[in-house]
Amino acid sequence: MTSQEENFMRKIEADEKIEPKDWMPEAYRKNLIRQMSQHAHSEVIGMQPEGNWITRAPSLRRKVVLLSKVQDEAGHGLYLYSATETLGITRAELIAALQSGEAKYASIFNYPTLTWGDVGAIGWLVDGAAIVNQVSLQRTSYGPYSRGMIRICKEESFHQRQGYEALLALANGSPEQKQIAQDSLNRFYWPALMMFGPHDSESAHSAKSMEWKIKRETNDDLRQKFIDQTVPQIEVLGLEHPDKAIKWNEERGHYDSGEIDWDEFYSVINGNGHCNRQRVEHHIAAHDEGTWVRDAITAYNEKKNAKKAQNVA
Amino acid sequence: MNTEKLELFEVFIRSKRGLDHKHIGSLHAEDHEQALEYARDCYTRRSEGVSIWVVKSNDICSSQEDDAECFYDPSDDKPYRHATYYVLPDPVNNM
Ligand SMILES: [Fe+2]
Ligand SMILES: [Fe+2]
Ligand SMILES: [Fe+2]
Numbered sequence: 001m002t003s004q005e006e007n008f009m010r011k012i013e014a015d016e017k018i019e020p021k022d023w024m025p026e027a028y029r030k031n032l033i034r035q036m037s038q039h040a041h042s043e044v045i046g047m048q049p050e051g052n053w054i055t056r057a058p059s060l061r062r063k064v065v066l067l068s069k070v071q072d073e074a075g076h077g078l079y080l081y082s083a084t085e086t087l088g089i090t091r092a093e094l095i096a097a098l099q100s101g102e103a104k105y106a107s108i109f110n111y112p113t114l115t116w117g118d119v120g121a122i123g124w125l126v127d128g129a130a131i132v133n134q135v136s137l138q139r140t141s142y143g144p145y146s147r148g149m150i151r152i153c154k155e156e157s158f159h160q161r162q163g164y165e166a167l168l169a170l171a172n173g174s175p176e177q178k179q180i181a182q183d184s185l186n187r188f189y190w191p192a193l194m195m196f197g198p199h200d201s202e203s204a205h206s207a208k209s210m211e212w213k214i215k216r217e218t219n220d221d222l223r224q225k226f227i228d229q230t231v232p233q234i235e236v237l238g239l240e241h242p243d244k245a246i247k248w249n250e251e252r253g254h255y256d257s258g259e260i261d262w263d264e265f266y267s268v269i270n271g272n273g274h275c276n277r278q279r280v281e282h283h284i285a286a287h288d289e290g291t292w293v294r295d296a297i298t299a300y301n302e303k304k305n306a307k308k309a310q311n312v313a
Numbered sequence: 314m315n316t317e318k319l320e321l322f323e324v325f326i327r328s329k330r331g332l333d334h335k336h337i338g339s340l341h342a343e344d345h346e347q348a349l350e351y352a353r354d355c356y357t358r359r360s361e362g363v364s365i366w367v368v369k370s371n372d373i374c375s376s377q378e379d380d381a382e383c384f385y386d387p388s389d390d391k392p393y394r395h396a397t398y399y400v401l402p403d404p405v406n407n408m
Pocket of ligand 3: 073127156159
């Protein structure tokens with residue numbers, strides 16, 4: 001080990017943060033760029049399934065709530081892109097990787113939002129699962145990522161609560177409305193579990209990420225937390241648990257649960273979800289439609305600078 | 314020392330790895346390099362920091378007190394941006 005590597009590992013072992021200008025192994029940097037940009041892309045792509053319902057929200061109250069939640073997600077994307085850029089990669093490169101399919105985003109956003117219940121289920125389950133992951137990442141070893149997570153976690157609680165509240169209203173409504181809530185729970189529960197990634201034994205990046213403290217808890221441990229916290233939440237809704245194998249295990253102090261359909265997981269990751277193509281195409285279209293704005297900013301800056309130069313001369 | 318010819322710099326210190334740089338004060342210096350050294354001598358004599366930023370005060374663009382109303386008013390009527398706005402049954406109120 002070189003002295004640089006030793007110094008780096010000493011910081012990691014002492015639970016000190018790595019900051020942008022510190023020396024770091026190339027693989028650490030690459031690993032972070034992959035994970036952080038994937039996280040940023042997820043925030044941004046995640047706006048699409050929910051944005052789909054803004055104009056059709058069932059009341060003005062639900063509409064302003066959803067609007068500000070989606071607005072928050074855009075902000076989260078910005079925090080995370082900026083933090084990723086401290087690793088020496090540009091925003092343009094990151095976006096190009098998303099649009100070419102080279103970079104991934106959370107597969108959950110490749111599922112369609114068919115009903116208003118799905119919007120509730122996303123806030124409650126998808127943001128709920130994201131929170132479990134993000135709370136753990138507050139302790140990640142890279143300073144800018146850790147600080148971004150702390151800021152994001154503060155904003156997330158409202159996301160989960162508004163989703164649960166919307167679903168609770170449906171669950172307490174007419175039999176038809178209750179059925180909508182049940183149906184959304186059934187469709188989003190398993191994909192939410194998949195958000196934590198493959199089993200630890202199958203996870204390609206896990207070991208090194210844990211050693212470098214980029215990740216602080218394993219996929220399976222985080223998933224278990226989510227499974228455990230969700231059981232009483234389903235009970236309060238008065239809905240049926242989608243996992244028929246769910247059972248309290250006194251010895252472990254956790255719920256035992258049924259196996260995830262991993263074929264579905266890999267199939268969606270590999271591009272065969274309902275909405276994969278649509279999500280990226282929409283991103284490209286929106287980005288292209290914004291070209292004139294970026295061009296106008298550049299032109300205005302050039303004009304201003306030219307004026308300044310003239311005044312000086 | 315004639316400070317009129319010197320530029321004003323704002324000093325930000327990171328007290329510990331993992332924390333944000335925090336504004337700590339300002340000082341006059343000829344250039345960035347010297348500002349850094351002055352900042353070290355002024356503000357970190359007891360190892361108060363692990364990293365220092367210096368920024369020319371003139372380069373800081375700041376919101377104005379007079380603008381405060383139109384800047385922040387729009388948030389006043391949006392209580393739904395806060396978690397506490399949502400009333401949930403006790404058993405699940407910890408989310
Ligand atoms: Fe978010
Ligand atoms: Fe998120
Ligand atoms: Fe969120």
